[in-house]
Amino acid sequence: MTTITVVLGDITSERTDAIVTAANESLMGGRGVDGAIHRAAGPQLARAGAALGPCAPGDAMATPAFDLWPPVAHVIHTVGPIWEGGDHGEPELLASCYRRCLEVADQLGASSIAFPAIATGIYGYPAEQAARIAVHTLRSTPTAVQAVRLIAFDEASYDLMAGELAAQ
Template sequence: MARVEVVRGDITREAVDAIVNAANSSLRGGGGVDGAIHWAAGPRLKEAGAALAPCHPGDAVATPAFDLDPPVRHVIHTVGPVWRGGAAGEAALLASCYRRSLEVADSLGARSVAFPAISTGIFGYPPDQAARIAVDTVRSVSTQVELIRLVAYDRPAYDLLTAALDV
């Protein structure tokens, strides 16, 4: 069973085998964590992502990490759901993002993975609900990943993820 931990910081600075990108379906970069990862990884990430697009909500694909500092070797791109009030299957799609990302990590041989808070930015997913889904899903998935790090960019996200982890 993977060890799950919550940290506060910049996901592009995590010392893990793979980081997960909360991407849009074009995989060409955007705002928030997606923009930060693309900036840190360099322009080749956009080219590699575009070659794999489109990526549909709930799915995940991987590219090399390019200019991200080792030990990061892979960026796993997942497209979270846009919040539409909760009755459009958003919870299942969000859980699928975490599950599929871990499946991709397993296929890459990654032993440590860092996740951002998927869909809680511009996609509008309520952060408290997203934190519970993230923790419940990564705890329940059978994976060869040994360390799953949930990376909170700010204190409110950190507090929500920590509370969900402590339940």
């Protein structure tokens, strides 16, 4: 059975087999959590992403984690939907991000994974709705992953994710 926990912290310092980055389609790095992960992993991550991408919204792809410390084996890149009001398939695409990341983690043999709040930054997805989708999808997706950590970068994100986890 998968255990889901919410943590306030920095995803780049997580001790999991894989961490997820909320990537752009190029997989070559961006801003926000993606930029932080790319800076921590080193320039090899962007080169590996460029060789692998592009990645469509709702999909996920893995690369080595390179220089991340503490050591992480894999970075799973997923491209969230850009919020356009909710009537353009955004909820389905966001749920697909979480499902696909778990599928990729299973293919890699990862037993633990850390997720940021996907698409809630520059892509503008409403944080409350995103938290609900994240928790529901992670709880309802069959996986061999034993530990899922939802990493909140601030108190407001933590409160939303922890509230959803307690409510579902």
